[in-house]
Amino acid sequence: MKYKIGVVDTTFARVDMAKFALEELSILKGVEIVRRTVPGIKDLAIECRRVLDSGADICIALGWVGGAKIDTQCAHEASMGIQQAKLLANKHILEAFVFEFEADSDRALAEIAKDRARKHALNAYRLVSDPASLSKRAGMGIRQGKGDAGPLK
Amino acid sequence: MKYKIGVVDTTFARVDMAKFALEELSILKGVEIVRRTVPGIKDLAIECRRVLDSGADICIALGWVGGAKIDTQCAHEASMGIQQAKLLANKHILEAFVFEFEADSDRALAEIAKDRARKHALNAYRLVSDPASLSKRAGMGIRQGKGDAGPLK
Amino acid sequence: MKYKIGVVDTTFARVDMAKFALEELSILKGVEIVRRTVPGIKDLAIECRRVLDSGADICIALGWVGGAKIDTQCAHEASMGIQQAKLLANKHILEAFVFEFEADSDRALAEIAKDRARKHALNAYRLVSDPASLSKRAGMGIRQGKGDAGPLK
Amino acid sequence: MKYKIGVVDTTFARVDMAKFALEELSILKGVEIVRRTVPGIKDLAIECRRVLDSGADICIALGWVGGAKIDTQCAHEASMGIQQAKLLANKHILEAFVFEFEADSDRALAEIAKDRARKHALNAYRLVSDPASLSKRAGMGIRQGKGDAGPLK
Amino acid sequence: MKYKIGVVDTTFARVDMAKFALEELSILKGVEIVRRTVPGIKDLAIECRRVLDSGADICIALGWVGGAKIDTQCAHEASMGIQQAKLLANKHILEAFVFEFEADSDRALAEIAKDRARKHALNAYRLVSDPASLSKRAGMGIRQGKGDAGPLK
Numbered sequence: 001m002k003y004k005i006g007v008v009d010t011t012f013a014r015v016d017m018a019k020f021a022l023e024e025l026s027i028l029k030g031v032e033i034v035r036r037t038v039p040g041i042k043d044l045a046i047e048c049r050r051v052l053d054s055g056a057d058i059c060i061a062l063g064w065v066g067g068a069k070i071d072t073q074c075a076h077e078a079s080m081g082i083q084q085a086k087l088l089a090n091k092h093i094l095e096a097f098v099f100e101f102e103a104d105s106d107r108a109l110a111e112i113a114k115d116r117a118r119k120h121a122l123n124a125y126r127l128v129s130d131p132a133s134l135s136k137r138a139g140m141g142i143r144q145g146k147g148d149a150g151p152l153k
Numbered sequence: 154m155k156y157k158i159g160v161v162d163t164t165f166a167r168v169d170m171a172k173f174a175l176e177e178l179s180i181l182k183g184v185e186i187v188r189r190t191v192p193g194i195k196d197l198a199i200e201c202r203r204v205l206d207s208g209a210d211i212c213i214a215l216g217w218v219g220g221a222k223i224d225t226q227c228a229h230e231a232s233m234g235i236q237q238a239k240l241l242a243n244k245h246i247l248e249a250f251v252f253e254f255e256a257d258s259d260r261a262l263a264e265i266a267k268d269r270a271r272k273h274a275l276n277a278y279r280l281v282s283d284p285a286s287l288s289k290r291a292g293m294g295i296r297q298g299k300g301d302a303g304p305l306k
Numbered sequence: 307m308k309y310k311i312g313v314v315d316t317t318f319a320r321v322d323m324a325k326f327a328l329e330e331l332s333i334l335k336g337v338e339i340v341r342r343t344v345p346g347i348k349d350l351a352i353e354c355r356r357v358l359d360s361g362a363d364i365c366i367a368l369g370w371v372g373g374a375k376i377d378t379q380c381a382h383e384a385s386m387g388i389q390q391a392k393l394l395a396n397k398h399i400l401e402a403f404v405f406e407f408e409a410d411s412d413r414a415l416a417e418i419a420k421d422r423a424r425k426h427a428l429n430a431y432r433l434v435s436d437p438a439s440l441s442k443r444a445g446m447g448i449r450q451g452k453g454d455a456g457p458l459k
Numbered sequence: 460m461k462y463k464i465g466v467v468d469t470t471f472a473r474v475d476m477a478k479f480a481l482e483e484l485s486i487l488k489g490v491e492i493v494r495r496t497v498p499g500i501k502d503l504a505i506e507c508r509r510v511l512d513s514g515a516d517i518c519i520a521l522g523w524v525g526g527a528k529i530d531t532q533c534a535h536e537a538s539m540g541i542q543q544a545k546l547l548a549n550k551h552i553l554e555a556f557v558f559e560f561e562a563d564s565d566r567a568l569a570e571i572a573k574d575r576a577r578k579h580a581l582n583a584y585r586l587v588s589d590p591a592s593l594s595k596r597a598g599m600g601i602r603q604g605k606g607d608a609g610p611l612k
Numbered sequence: 613m614k615y616k617i618g619v620v621d622t623t624f625a626r627v628d629m630a631k632f633a634l635e636e637l638s639i640l641k642g643v644e645i646v647r648r649t650v651p652g653i654k655d656l657a658i659e660c661r662r663v664l665d666s667g668a669d670i671c672i673a674l675g676w677v678g679g680a681k682i683d684t685q686c687a688h689e690a691s692m693g694i695q696q697a698k699l700l701a702n703k704h705i706l707e708a709f710v711f712e713f714e715a716d717s718d719r720a721l722a723e724i725a726k727d728r729a730r731k732h733a734l735n736a737y738r739l740v741s742d743p744a745s746l747s748k749r750a751g752m753g754i755r756q757g758k759g760d761a762g763p764l765k
Contacts, residue, residue, distance in 0.1 A: 009750050014764045016751030037746040039735045039754070042691065042707055046698040070711060073688055076226055079195065081695035083234035086199040087241055088699055095195055099223060106764040123192045134190040138162050139169030142192070152167045152259040229379055232348065236387035239352040240394055248348055252376060276345045287343040291315050292322030295345070305320045305412040382532055385501065389540035392505040393547055401501055405529060429498045440496040444468050445475030448498070458473045458565040535685055538654065542693035545658040546700055554654055558682060582651045593649040597621050598628030611626045611718040
């Protein structure tokens with residue numbers, strides 16, 4: 001069994017998020033990668049849809065959001081496009097966006113990007129190879145980009 | 154008569170909301186469950202649509218929204234996707250989202266999650282088994298997640 | 307000639323808005339009613355679409371919006387769904403939403419609900435039975451839920 | 460050659476904007492008008508789409524937005540519906556909305572409404588009769604509702 | 613091999629952005645231009661879609677956003693329409709919008725417009741002629757309208 005996974009990132013990003021996603025996927029069994037890069041987050045939805053329509057089973061949309069207020073509006077537009085792209089392609093697109101306001105230092109921001117890209121790559125694999133495995137983790141406060149929040153006590 | 158009800162939740166949630174929805178549905182006559190789990194709220198719309206397209210009569214989307222300002226924007230995107238998913242599948246998806254800002258303590262938050270999941274599970278059953286029963290409760294200030302507000306006096 | 311008019315309301319509402327809409331429609335010639343009730347405003351779009359697809363000529367979506375800030379976001383999502391539902395069904399859905407922030411007292415709020423439901427019921431009838439009658443009132447500052455603002459002088 | 464132009468306005472508006480649009484169009488060669496009126500701005504998208512689907516080449520959506528904060532949200536929903544309506548009909552809908560916050564006096568507001576309706580009527584005619592004429596005015600800071608801003612120096 | 617590139621701008625803009633995009637494209641091999649102008653940013657989505665449907669491989673949407681708060685909402689609506697237009701046409705539309713709040717002086721604003729139009733014209737060419745070239749620049753903090761932010765260190 002082969003799982004075709006699309007990895008789409010941007011030239012806008014300040015961290016090579018795809019590198020981490022690809023590292024994670026490279027050690028998993030039966031994975032075939034489709035790699036694409038677009039200028040910015042607003043270009044992710046259509047590119048993911050094209051990748052899914054051409055045969056990928058799932059896509060990861062790796063995005064980077066600047067620190068100005070208008071950038072958060074752009075992220076919203078990008079996310080809304082991704083919601084529509086999923087529904088039109090009838091497949092999942094996992095959105096892994098990093099917002100510059102999430103951390104104060106470059107190092108911390110890079111760590112978030114790395115962790116989020118890796119974990120969502122794994123989530124993508126789970127969704128196409130063994131979706132039931134996710135139900136075992138339901139309600140567990142799992143996070144990407146930082147440590148898990150865990151279930152409420 | 155069998156009613157096929159989809160229950161879709163997330164690994165992001167900090168309460169196992171599906172457990173309560175499933176408990177509620179388990180005592181109702183003629184219910185068949187389709188259970189799915191996705192990483193986060195933005196993944197609910199497409200998963201619900203897939204469940205509906207594969208034969209479920211209705212879906213419950215159980216979501217958990219973090220306490221940061223950006224999380225509320227994410228919830229908005231998730232909800233907009235769910236609006237579209239319903240219209241594309243031409244069936245209902247009941248959205249049961251818990252926002253962390255709704256309560257100050259973990260215990261209170263867990264109670265909201267439990268109550269909302271249970272009541273929306275029952276609403277889903279009513280919508281597919283006896284929709285007219287809802288009209289008897291029209292305008293009565295019914296709430297999920299807390300006690301009813303009741304009709305204005 | 308028969309006009310099939312859908313009236314869809316919610317159990318969330320604190321006023322039985324459908325009662326007023328139905329009273330208004332009951333005295334009009336050639337009206338056939340399709341009545342449905344859903345849990346909350348986010349469920350209106352899909353229910354209206356189903357009613358329209360099953361043969362209704364127009365729908366009235368009677369909604370009630372809570373007073374918390376997040377409720378206004380929910381109303382926005384509900385309205386966006388209704389915009390899409392109209393375009394997919396290719397028919398009108400008149401949105402009659404009451405926001406709790408519109409009045410300070412229960413009595414005033416109930417009056418708004420009553421007036422808005424009645425007037426939009428009449429608007430629905432006009433749109434399907436005699437659309438040209440609306441052009442005679444174009445630009446006249448007509449309001450639902452309160453007295454008309456009237457044209458600028 | 461005949462250009463079929465839809466003019467859709469509302470009973471909510473406090474100025475008869477259609478009158479000005481129609482005056483403007485009446486002196487242009489080969490114009491056939493389709494006139495419709497709906498209750499409010501949220502009803503414009505579906506009405507314009509119906510007009511376009513029944514053969515109009517382009518539509519003007521004349522809207523009036525109240526001065527309360529929620530009215531601006533309603534305008535947003537109306538505009539989003541219009542965006543979708545254009546894409547579904549595959550034709551232009553020129554949106555001419557007047558916001559009450561745009562001016563302090565009734566007279567000034569009426570002037571905005573008149574100017575915007577007239578100029579967008581002319582824009583509609585240009586788009587269907589001679590689209591290349593617009594490229595001659597590209598980047599010129601053209602405005603509707605007030606005087607042109609002009610190009611940056 | 614010929615690449616058909618749509619360049620769509622507005623009469624609202626205060627800088628002739630298309631001029632810069634066209635200059636950039638004129639020196640590239642195998643480019644055929646389709647030029648269109650619409651009144652404002654909300655008209656870009658449908659025009660781009662029409663250009664793409666009539667055979668263009670990609671479009672550049674050159675927009676100008678005024679400095680008032682409502683203008684940012686209009687830009688949001690325009691962007692959402694463009695997201696949908698891409699998904700319906702199944703092709704890229706690169707959005708090059710300039711917001712008046714981005715700079716204090718006319719000169720600085722004009723520089724942003726020029727730089728953004730030029731660079732997105734080049735991005736459009738890359739996407740249709742050599743998409744793999746973009747992956748070499750992934751995560752490099754590339755910007756349009758100003759100097760590159762560069763990758764995090």
